[in-house]
Amino acid sequence: MIKVIHPLLCYYPSQAGGPANSLYWLNCALNPDGFSSVVVATKYGLVSDSDSQTFSANHNVSFFNSKGKSFIKKSIQELKIADIVQFSSLFFPPTLPVLLAAIRNNKTIIISPRGELYQAAISQKAFQKKVWISIIKMFQNKIHFHATNTFELEIIKKTFPKAKSTVVIPNYMEMPKKLNLDVTMSFVFVGRINPIKNIDLLISAIAEVIKTHPKVSLVIVGSARLDYEIAYHATLKAQIKQLELEDVVVFKGHLNGEIKNKVIASSKALLLPSKSENFGNVVLEALAQGTPVMASKNTPWAILEEKKAGFWVDSTVENLTKNMLKILDLNKLDYQHMRDNAYNLCKSNFDIKTNINVWEKYYQKITNYV
Structure with missing residues (x-):
């Protein structure tokens, strides 16, 4: 059984960011006989005030009011019994302390920058981000990087040339009901x-x-x-x-x-x-x-x-x-x-149901799981 923990800003049912849905669809589609996922997220974008949610026995979420000490403590607690820590942001404030804890605990680490290294994005608060990247570079040989497209992959390789590995996997989705409506102008x-x-x-x-x-x-x-x-x-x-x-x-x-x-x-x-x-x-x-x-x-x-x-x-x-x-x-x-x-x-x-094997094989590969 491979256990993955996701510390991130927002998660389904929040609709405040792309990963909220794409990671939810991913975690729902993973084979429960071989994988489990724990999500630690803030309540950013949530309408309800729930502190936790169980989508299945192998898919649990803890929500926090902020990205402060309680969030970080819970993430570190969960990573100790996880195989993989998967980050969906380089610059999310809890990423660095949780990343360091994951390194100390010899965990498999994945970072998905999700566009944060693009020039249009990195130019905002540029100095702060430059310092952040320089710190992460010190540990890049312990980190697997995930890109959603080949252009982003090249940026990652240029920024982190000594990364443990890089991979391109697009976002997948759970296909919704197709609505047959009259098309307007x-x-x-x-x-x-x-x-x-x-x-x-x-x-x-x-x-x-x-x-x-x-x-x-x-x-x-x-x-x-x-x-x-x-x-x-x-x-x-x-x-x-x-x-x-x-x-x-x-x-x-x-x-x-x-x-x-x-x-x-x-x-x-x-x-x-x-x-x-x-x-x-x-x-x-x-x-x-x-x-x-x-x-x-x-x-x-x-x-x-x-x-x-x-x-x-x-x-x-x-x-x-x-x-x-x-x-x-x-x-x-x-x-x-x-x-x-x-x-x-x-x-x-892009249907997650027919492409989930891409993520499952990737998780197995980087953890040397047979």
């Missing part, structure tokens, strides 16, 4: 209201699109939590007012579950024009509903064009406009083919 963005997401470019592009397709709208699903995100949200509202798009661009706020899936399923396409994205779980959520995706070339989604499930484009107003118009101008049959391709891509490449 709306494009949708889902994610944080954050400058890194380039939402301002989408607003400028939709202003161009409606010149020839006046019934088109842009739905923005997501919230601004941090101060600089709230400031960015205000600039977006000012931009919408200046361009007279109050009836075209709609902010829906944060949506979860089937409500969010309905918005995605009924949209012409999901738009992800980010400056950087190490994966983008929202792409899977769209593909699972058969909704095509238009993602920027700063994301690892070249496969969208390979499988004719959407577009992979340079994130400029001109390119976003041109490719939105391409989608709108597809005939009914070609558009339906694109929707079918989107669903089939998700089902074949």
Whole structure:
């Protein structure tokens, strides 16, 4: 039996970060005869005030109000009887003390930076992060690093050239119920209201699109939590007012579950024009509903064009406009083919139920478990 512990900021049912869902789906899918998982998370993004949750006999979660002493103490307590400690952030404050405890206890260690080493991300609080990385470099030969795409893998190799090992495994998902809804004339963005997401470019592009397709709208699903995100949200509202798009661009706020899936399923396409994205779980959520995706070339989604499930484009107003118009101008049959391709891509490449063996074999390999 291989036991894995995950110390992280947020976990399902929280929807405040990608790992909250992707790690939940992973832990649910692991074969209970050979694997067990313990999660130590904060209550960030939770609606309920529960302190713990048992999803199964081999899948337990402890929630804490903060990432302070109690969180760290619980993580260290659990790692002593675990085989693997899997971190989903380099810069999450408890990572360093728990990492040092894992090294002292001779545990197998995995770190998934999840985009934190990308230039757009690391430039924020750059000095602090540089110091953090220099400390982790001292122990890199004891750490396995996990990337979700090959571009991130190269960044990890450059940053930690003496790492014990590196591997690429994409995020997988538990396929939701596919909703068969009428498709509207709306494009949708889902994610944080954050400058890194380039939402301002989408607003400028939709202003161009409606010149020839006046019934088109842009739905923005997501919230601004941090101060600089709230400031960015205000600039977006000012931009919408200046361009007279109050009836075209709609902010829906944060949506979860089937409500969010309905918005995605009924949209012409999901738009992800980010400056950087190490994966983008929202792409899977769209593909699972058969909704095509238009993602920027700063994301690892070249496969969208390979499988004719959407577009992979340079994130400029001109390119976003041109490719939105391409989608709108597809005939009914070609558009339906694109929707079918989107669903089939998700089902074949990213369904956790048919790909869980990738993680199981990886865990077995790095622990020398037979």
